[in-house]
Amino acid sequence: MESEILKVHNALIAKNISCADLIADKISAIRNSSNNTANFILDDVALEMALAVDSKIKNDEEIGFLEGVPFGLKDVYLLQGCNASGSSKFLKDYISPYTATAIKKLMDAGAIPVVKENCDCFGHGSTSENTFFGPVKNALDENLVAGGSSGGSAVNVAKGFTAFSIGGDTGGSIRQPAAFNKVYGLKPTYGRISRFGIMAYASSTDCVGPIAKSLEDIRIITNAMSGKDIHDSTTTDSIPIPESIFCDKIADNEFCLGYYKSFFANENIDQGIKQNFEGMISKIRKKGITVKELEFFDTNILVSTYYVLAMAETASNLARLDGTTYGERILGEGIKDDRAISRSENFTEETKRRIVGGTQVLSHGYSHGIYTKARFLLREIQRKFQSDFSEVNLVISPVTPNPTPRMGESLKDPLLMYLSDAYTVGFSLGGLPTLTCPFGQGVQVTADKNNEALVLKFAHFLKSII
């Protein structure tokens, strides 16, 4: 699919549309949509930036590639002077005092934020139904969930309401909704993009990443946001992904692709998804590429390891939400009671379930047998990835074991929702770059750390043979 960024850029410089009209059209489309993707629409910020772009074009000044391009950001990012709720009741009136580094970089390049996007509350969910703002509806069928937690972001891109959106991925929150709405979504290498200014869910796997309709847009946006940031000590230097990757040949004798056999030992996998994946492997083999079957951890171990660590970290990260310095405060009988009532009334059932679970695993009697063991398993999982990527260049896998659920189904069974993350959480624990491609029910392409270029290059090849 053609680059949306390029399309907007060309339309603006050809003066086919003014930037102000373009932004007004996008905002109107979001406002009138029944998909419920927007928590807050950024009329004032967007219009002011659009008028500045129009002024440059009128004066025949050169504009940058991202200048005037409308984008959305998941409502967990801070943007100075604008609401940032995390889709929670707790922070429904909270105004950001500063701007997240990744968002600032995009705005410095001229991209225009138009909407704070609906998502699962604090990233706690896989359907975008766990939100104070009401559930997000899938872009392709409104009876289905949008996926989550970055559901509003994926739907906005799929519907063309934004040229691209910035999601957040802790255990699959970019990749899974991207698959459910048939767009691309990249979880970059952990540390490639700064997390400063994103509401923390599980800090050791939280990643900022783009959702877009084309691989070229994923490349442009990833490059624009990457780099070391003094405000996030986990960030690393990275090499920009060159445009030439889309011209290079993929297949040669040394290239080897892997897939995890254990993903298909899961008895709950949908047969259609399994057959589509096997069909794709067969097509890849016919192109002369070596495909190797790899052993891996049982998917239940991956899911449990991820959730133990994520719940422990979210219990710690959300301890700051107590209605003292910001957020809704409900008065009780003294400070401890104020805090407990404010948290009990303002968190959703799912968020409370995760905080309580995290508190349990960090407490006496649980910490060694569960939390420390999960940390040990994390190290084993990372070691296994290191070993696998010495044997293969890339790993491919489905995104989810089952098709997109209908609205309301997942809320009834939290365990089923956790298990639906079986194919995404492992790569989060590994900190590896993983891209969802919108082929069939979605395909993930994963490389070793810092190898986003190879991921995009192979995705481009895969697109040509599907």
Place this chain on the structure above:
Amino acid sequence: MSKIMPLEVLASIKNAKPSKSVEELFDVIKTAFPDFSKDIPEEINEVNIITVENLRNDVVAESTNKEKNLIRNNFPREKNGFLVVSKVIEG
């Protein structure tokens, strides 16, 4: 005072109770790797290491007036520009 604090107090959530769904996830970890040592293995600390030279200097950074005003505007209760809190020292 009892050394064992209930979950409700630790999580600061009224009537906090363990979830059956979450307990099932814990059970998977409990039964995985039965040889797991009682001693905490050193290698668990090898994950996500940040070297000292990569840490930023511990200095106070002055916020802009705009930031300060936004922070004040987020106070749940405010009086004369100060944050109002419940009495901290309790009987």
